[in-house]
Amino acid sequence: MNDDSLRRQLDELCRAINDHNYRYHVLDQPVVSDAEYDRLLSELRAIEEQHPEWVPPDSPTQRAGAQPSARFSKVRHPAPILSLGNAFSEADLRAWFERISRVDERVRKASFVAEPKLDGLSVVLHYADGLFVQGATRGNGEVGEDVTPNLRTLRSLPLRIPVDRSAPKPPADLFVRGEVFFTKADFEALNKRQAEEGGQIYQTARNTAAGTLRQLDPAITAARPLNLFAYNIVSAHGQAPTTQWATLELLRTLGFPVASESHVCKSMDEVLALYEQWKASRDELPYEVDGMVVKVDDLRLAEDLGFVGKDPRGAIAYKFPALEVTTSLQDIGVNVGRTGVLTPYAMLEAVEIGGVIVKQATLHNFDFIKDKDIRVGDRVLVKRAGDVIPYVIGPLLAARSGKEKKYVPPKTCPVCGQAVEHLAGEVAWYCVNAACPEQLVRNVEHFVAVLDVVGMGEKIVIQLIQAGLIKDAADIYSIKREDLLKLEGFADKKADNLIASIQATLTNRSLSWAITALGIRGVGDVVAQKLARKYHDLDALSKASATDIDDIEGIGPSIAQAIVDWFAKPTNRNVLKKLKKAGFWPVSQPPKKPSGAQPFAGLTFVVTGTLPAFSRKEARDFIEDLGGKVTDSVSAKTSYVVVGEDAGSKLERAKQLGVATLDEPALRKLAHKRK
DNA sequence: GATCCTCGAGTTCG
DNA sequence: CTCGAGGATC
Numbered sequence: 044m045n046d047d048s049l050r051r052q053l054d055e056l057c058r059a060i061n062d063h064n065y066r067y068h069v070l071d072q073p074v075v076s077d078a079e080y081d082r083l084l085s086e087l088r089a090i091e092e093q094h095p096e097w098v099p100p101d102s103p104t105q106r107a108g109a110q111p112s113a114r115f116s117k118v119r120h121p122a123p124i125l126s127l128g129n130a131f132s133e134a135d136l137r138a139w140f141e142r143i144s145r146v147d148e149r150v151r152k153a154s155f156v157a158e159p160k161l162d163g164l165s166v167v168l169h170y171a172d173g174l175f176v177q178g179a180t181r182g183n184g185e186v187g188e189d190v191t192p193n194l195r196t197l198r199s200l201p202l203r204i205p206v207d208r209s210a211p212k213p214p215a216d217l218f219v220r221g222e223v224f225f226t227k228a229d230f231e232a233l234n235k236r237q238a239e240e241g242g243q244i245y246q247t248a249r250n251t252a253a254g255t256l257r258q259l260d261p262a263i264t265a266a267r268p269l270n271l272f273a274y275n276i277v278s279a280h281g282q283a284p285t286t287q288w289a290t291l292e293l294l295r296t297l298g299f300p301v302a303s304e305s306h307v308c309k310s311m312d313e314v315l316a317l318y319e320q321w322k323a324s325r326d327e328l329p330y331e332v333d334g335m336v337v338k339v340d341d342l343r344l345a346e347d348l349g350f351v352g353k354d355p356r357g358a359i360a361y362k363f364p365a366l367e368v369t370t371s372l373q374d375i376g377v378n379v380g381r382t383g384v385l386t387p388y389a390m391l392e393a394v395e396i397g398g399v400i401v402k403q404a405t406l407h408n409f410d411f412i413k414d415k416d417i418r419v420g421d422r423v424l425v426k427r428a429g430d431v432i433p434y435v436i437g438p439l440l441a442a443r444s445g446k447e448k449k450y451v452p453p454k455t456c457p458v459c460g461q462a463v464e465h466l467a468g469e470v471a472w473y474c475v476n477a478a479c480p481e482q483l484v485r486n487v488e489h490f491v492a493v494l495d496v497v498g499m500g501e502k503i504v505i506q507l508i509q510a511g512l513i514k515d516a517a518d519i520y521s522i523k524r525e526d527l528l529k530l531e532g533f534a535d536k537k538a539d540n541l542i543a544s545i546q547a548t549l550t551n552r553s554l555s556w557a558i559t560a561l562g563i564r565g566v567g568d569v570v571a572q573k574l575a576r577k578y579h580d581l582d583a584l585s586k587a588s589a590t591d592i593d594d595i596e597g598i599g600p601s602i603a604q605a606i607v608d609w610f611a612k613p614t615n616r617n618v619l620k621k622l623k624k625a626g627f628w629p630v631s632q633p634p635k636k637p638s639g640a641q642p643f644a645g646l647t648f649v650v651t652g653t654l655p656a657f658s659r660k661e662a663r664d665f666i667e668d669l670g671g672k673v674t675d676s677v678s679a680k681t682s683y684v685v686v687g688e689d690a691g692s693k694l695e696r697a698k699q700l701g702v703a704t705l706d707e708p709a710l711r712k713l714a715h716k717r718k
Numbered sequence: 719g720a721t722c723c724t725c726g727a728g729t730t731c732g
Numbered sequence: 733c734t735c736g737a738g739g740a741t742c
Contacts, residue, residue, distance in 0.1 A: 567726045599739050
């Protein structure tokens with residue numbers, strides 16, 4: 044790249060970042076995610092490092108933030124409230140360590156304090172003779188906004204220190220730095236309340252915390268449970284501790300809430316190990332954490348290290364991979380499901396979220412698009428939380444250029460072209476063409492997936508259909524070895540394996556799985572099990588009347604009718620006939636006699652996360668064998684939630700509802716105890 | 719009629 | 733995991 048274009052890029056980056064700063068700090072309406080902002084900033088830094096002579100006076104690297112808005116009176120901080128440099132990888136962190144070690148050899152033997160980096164809003168609290176007299180936002184680092192009345196509403200903020208009167212007295216003038224934030228549970232509860240009252244739904248906890256703290260009416264702030272953690276002493280008239288760890292201890296002694304995760308590390312290796320640990324368990328924390336702040340514990344050493352621009356060298360923020368990013372929604376596509384449901388999905392400009400590149404995300408249904416007012420061309424916020432599947436939270440209205448296009452749902456099936464239908468009172472739109480090729484593919488896929496035919500994924504199914512080898516699910520049993528060998532990509536071994544895998548379904552498959560495999564709308568494994576208990580084979584089920592099926596507990600008129608309708612269709616009758624002929628005809632097994640004790644009788648369990656010794660299915664079998672019930676969602680009726688590694692929202696919910704949790708050993712112990 | 723619970727369906731990437 | 737909808741319960 045030549046100098047001219049590099050310089051243009053520098054100017055463009057400055058302009059963009061200044062704009063983002065304004066939107067973030069003044070408007071509370073960011074149009075890019077933190078991760079993207081950080082990326083722009085590090086690009087800018089890289090150029091400025093190469094060409095320090097180019098750095099413009101208004102470069103965002105030359106100040107710590109943006110101007111405060113005019114609504115609140117201004118407060119000058121006693122010392123500049125610094126920002127931190129970022130590290131995004133182990134290499135970045137080690138490079139930082141090497142850099143500061145070269146500045147001062149003592150660093151090599153130094154200890155570090157690791158603190159969780161909360162996704163909140165920085166504040167400075169002023170205590171005069173132990174009394175909370177003023178609190179301000181960070182603002183641009185030198186001047187912030189006076190939000191004292193709002194801060195007073197925070198329950199965790201001590202209005203007088205020390206809270207414990209017997210503790211030592213604090214310095215006459217103490218300025219404490221802290222972070223204001225919502226816990227995940229409080230934020231969810233707030234949104235739930237907003238939804239009930241028909242109010243606005245907030246997208247991100249951080250922006251809402253910022254908005255809440257900057258309410259002109261403190262009553263509004265008071266009604267929203269903001270939290271505080273203190274982590275720094277900005278100024279204490281020479282009476283501040285000399286290490287960061289002692290600072291945290293002093294703050295705790297005085298009665299400030301301090302993040303309990305904070306930890307002293309004796310080496311970089313310890314820091315890195317702790318980082319990995321935090322990263323793995325970050326979903327379990329009650330608040331959003333977007334990284335780890337690593338500080339040189341010895342504060343005088345940290346001071347000696349000096350600054351790079353406005354960032355102190357003695358501390359750095361080591362970020363977690365972002366879980367929430369913004370990207371642009373390039374188009375909306377539509378999938379056709381097994382039941383004919385049309386499901387829209389977002390085609391996104393590729394972005395990295397939590398370590399993987401995401402290009403697509405479901406949009407659930409057409410109402411979702413309409414309710415969130417998602418338009419093609421929008422910048423959207425995409426989240427990938429403790430789960431794996433990314434989803435679109437909503438558009439960033441502030442980023443609208445006017446060129447975005449409203450989305451019009453298709454009137455016809457995107458695959459077969461037949462008109463789509465919509466049942467009154469239902470959200471979903473259906474392609475009702477029984478011969479729709481997409482539905483056939485999905486149907487066969489479902490059939491083989493339920494019966495556990497290995498080596499038959501989407502690609503192979505499509506290939507077999509296109510080759511004319513199968514016209515419905517039952518046709519898999521008539522596939523010949525020599526037919527497969529003619530297909531591209533099939534040699535002896537692959538063909539043999541597939542045939543063997545199909546043949547394996549003829550033995551040892553229960554009636555309930557067979558019923559599930561048929562793919563009747565509303566019939567999954569639970570309903571199928573109930574049906575298999577009452578009807579001894581598929582013939583018996585096919586002859587049952589709707590009222591007869593309706594009698595089963597847990598099955599109502601609408602599913603009963605769907606079952607009757609399915610068996611009434613000639614094409615499906617034909618499938619049944621073929622299955623019988625092929626020898627796929629499971630019958631009800633006599634109900635298993637409860638073997639031994641039933642210590643879990645009457646108890647309902649939910650299993651979440653990865654258990655150490657059990658697979659999910661083994662855990663389920665274990666519980667059911669002992670007479671317990673296993674369901675998928677946590678409710679007030681759940682007796683125990685069995686928690687494994689990487690447990691997500693179910694654990695959250697269990698805590699909220701006060702449902703008891705068990706780990707695997709505790710589960711075994713419970714089984715033993717109740718015998 | 720409202721509310722809670724449970725089930726099913728579709729879902730991303732490597 | 734999220735959402736919608738069916739079913740049970742009050």
